[in-house]
Amino acid sequence: MSTQVHASVDESTVRQLSEELGEPEWLLETRLDALDALEDLDFPDVIQTPGRLWTDLADLDYDSLVDPLGAAEEKDQVGPDGVEVLSFTEAVDEHEALIRERFGSVIDPQTNYLTALSTALFSTGTVVYVPERVDAEDVKVRTTMNSRSLFNYTLVVAEESSSVRLLERQETGEDVDGDRYYSGLVEVAAGENAYVQYGSLQNLDQTTYNYQLKEGVADTYGQVDFIDCNAGSRLSKSSVETHLRGDGSETKIVGAFYGHEDQHFDIDARVWHRNENTTADLVTRGVIDDESRSVYEGVQDVGRDAWNTSSYQRENTLMLSDESEADASPKLIINNHDTEASHSATVGQVDESDMFYMGSRAIPERTAKNMLVEGFYVPVLEEIAVDELRDDFERLVRDRLDSRD
Template sequence: MAEKEKVVIKSGRREVSAPRKFNFTREMVNTSSDSPLASYRADAWSAFEKFGLPSTSEEAWRRTDLRKMPVDKFNLPADGAYNDLPPIPKDLLKPLVGGQHGGQITLLPGGSQVSLLPELAKKGVVFTDFRTAENEHPELLKKFAGTVIRAQDGKFAALAAALSQNGILLYVPKGVQVEEPLHSVLWGPGVDLAHISHLIIYVDVGASVTYVHEYASPDEADADSMHAGLVEIVVADGANLRFVELQSWGNHVWNFSHERVHVGKDANLNWVFGAVGSKLTKNFSDLDLIGVGAEGRMSGFYFTDGSQHLDHDTQQNHLVPNTFSDLLFKGALGGKSRSVWQGMIYVAPGAQKTDGYQANRNLLLSRDARADAIPGLEISADDVRCSHGATIGKIDSEPLFYLLSRGIPQDEAEQLMVEGFFDPIIQRIPFEGVRERFQQAIKEKLGRK
């Protein structure tokens, strides 16, 4: 009788790789006793060490994969590092709103430059960088930091809270109307650098201001850099804020941000956001309507090409009765780029007479581009009006054929179609300079398509 052949199954040995870690250390955290942010930063560092790097197993990160990010390459810029790096282009310092700036701050690797009209300073307006604020306005920093965004909100929120080298404090006192727009630029040249920023904006009761903030850097081939940022905003009762953000990071930048606004009773927020840059972006933007009669509008624009990946996660939180929110995000995608938009309108129990709307529209300019749009509603009140919508499509062939039949070249016809697609979002922007910057970005992207 022949012996049966034995089948031996050997259990494979699974190698467990060490978790990837940043190069940052506790010694880099400024917890000196004379800093008003010492305990805030120390607590944030503890939170940073507790969190692991986000992975696709987490719902918020399911569509954004960080496994290729070289976390061990990034280092904080040394003081004065900007002196050996490309200077900021003069075009970025031109006024985008009105004829002049009421104040301007340039945040650079290892330094900053600050200016503010004397008449605004006399009214009590504070518009300065964190290093100056720690010496001249420590009570304001200590009062406002961490009140809108908790360091425990995530790995990158904790990182920015603990290590922010470049920060801005804007405080507009009660009843003060700032007519001249304020402007700031975070300029991030260089490679293997971690640009960490923190904006604190407090518009006090009955005050009003327009503020434009930009993130920008040159493109660096075959390189990597990173930005992690926080934006904490309070629009107090009866106040008005027009806030514009432009993101044009180089195509080598991994960009992460947590942003949240608290809007008080009968206060108004007009928040305009534009994104054309970065290698990868993960952005959390929350609008919290915390006072009766609060209104908030969020208008987003993005245009991607190449292999860019932009992921925007928005929340419209109606926490009290009689509040209004309106969100419209529009994006065009070329090359092999990808966008993700996940939005949620939340209506708290008892928040009756809520009026909320959100929409995301995407235009695919190539067969390899991809857009994911995931709107959502969570409603715990029964007297509300809430709706949402999302669309993903290609350039409509019929109007394109019409333009071509009139002798318009293909490239120009497509540009007209894309400009027409973005026109509803452009018209929401009450600033001619910002509209021109967006329109120029459209032309530059189409030129590379």
């Protein structure tokens, strides 16, 4: 239970926010319920090793970080014909019934303290609606945060036999004195035989604390893939989860991060096998340099009714400095014996024999290391369907490598 009290946030703040956005009563009630629940909710789970809590989310000074009424941003929301890409406010105006049905249906707003805070205070967001049998490529949502705090909400609904590939990215624009806070909740619902690839690229500046929870639900033969790329922020807690509820549903959760200086990444990838014939593939690759830290938790939870499950998990962290630290915990929980599963995690440094091999071909040490690091990300990059995401993450990696001492 949290002891945080918000001097800067109370019921009147939430009422004012909701009124300014012209929201219906049910949404205001959902926000107020979330606000009320704050005092009873815990912070998100984080990995604990003896004598050490890797990510201390309760320790952040939310009072000074959170300024919901001062929210400011620039946002692009673009997509091809046939698919609706709307701001949250527009979506509520035009499709209130849909939003009312779907909002909070994948992520319970009261999952934890930070989801409740985000639900009470979000002021911006995007709804992507893909009608039956529509195929949509290259949906893009770009957010530039210009205020101390920004609470964002995203909903993706793909109806039966539709498909969509999208990229959502976050950056920081105008400078603000002191630290900042970004919070994003993403709900993805893939209908029967629908396909969603949700890619994200987080490159907030290194004064920003970042909390993101992305959850997807896949219906019968549906597939939800996530590609979660993290390069920015001072500290990130980024959780990606898929619920395989439909018979024959699938998910790929692909992660990539690159930490340097004093960045801290806490990454989770989780899958819940809840029906027959489901498949999950979890692949995360991260690099940490300087004094940065990373912690990864992967969970494959195979439910009692999940006959004929296939579930695979791999995580690799590459350390480029002696001062960086990493921990990884791949977990496999099996309640149905009819399961084929594997899980592994490694933390290591650049392979010396690889370096010698490249050196023996005249390639200097620095170039060799850069090539190995870029190559290390390739299995992740190969999964990305939106060019802008792949190209920009590759460029971020190259810039970081070039700027090394």
